[in-house]
Amino acid sequence: MPRSVSAKKRQILTEKKxxxxxxxxxxxxxxxxxxxxxxxxxxxxxxAKAQGTSRLIDKMVSKGIIHKNQAARRKSRLTKKANKAT
Numbered sequence: 204m205p206r207s208v209s210a211k212k213r214q215i216l217t218e219k220k221x222x223x224x225x226x227x228x229x230x231x232x233x234x235x236x237x238x239x240x241x242x243x244x245x246x247x248x249x250x251a252k253a254q255g256t257s258r259l260i261d262k263m264v265s266k267g268i269i270h271k272n273q274a275a276r277r278k279s280r281l282t283k284k285a286n287k288a289t
Contacts, residue, residue, distance in 0.1 A: 224268055227263060227266065227268050228263070228268055228269070230259075231259055231260060231263050231268070231269075234255075234256045234259050235256055235260075235277065235281065237252070238252045238253050238255075238256045238281060238285075239281070239284065242284050242285055242288045243288075245288055249285055249288060250285050253281050253282060253284075253285040256281060257278045257281065257282070260274045260277055260278055261274065261278075
């Protein structure tokens with residue numbers, strides 16, 4: 204257990220930040236899965252969904268949720284799947 208006031212505050216802030224980051228990462232993963240399902244079903248709006256998901260991935264990088272190289276890899280794979288399906 205933290206003893207000092209500043210240590211207690213850091214613990215509370217860390218818990219808040221962890222919860223927020225987990226929620227945002229879950230949102231991103233859900234969007235990727237929905238886009239992949241849309242691509243697999245050969246929906247007409249699949250390329251648009253892929254583009255929207257790429258924007259969401261970029262937002263996660265700017266918020267520090269994922270690393271920029273991981274974002275580039277995810278976007279690349281998603282775009283590749285979208286282009287292959289059309």
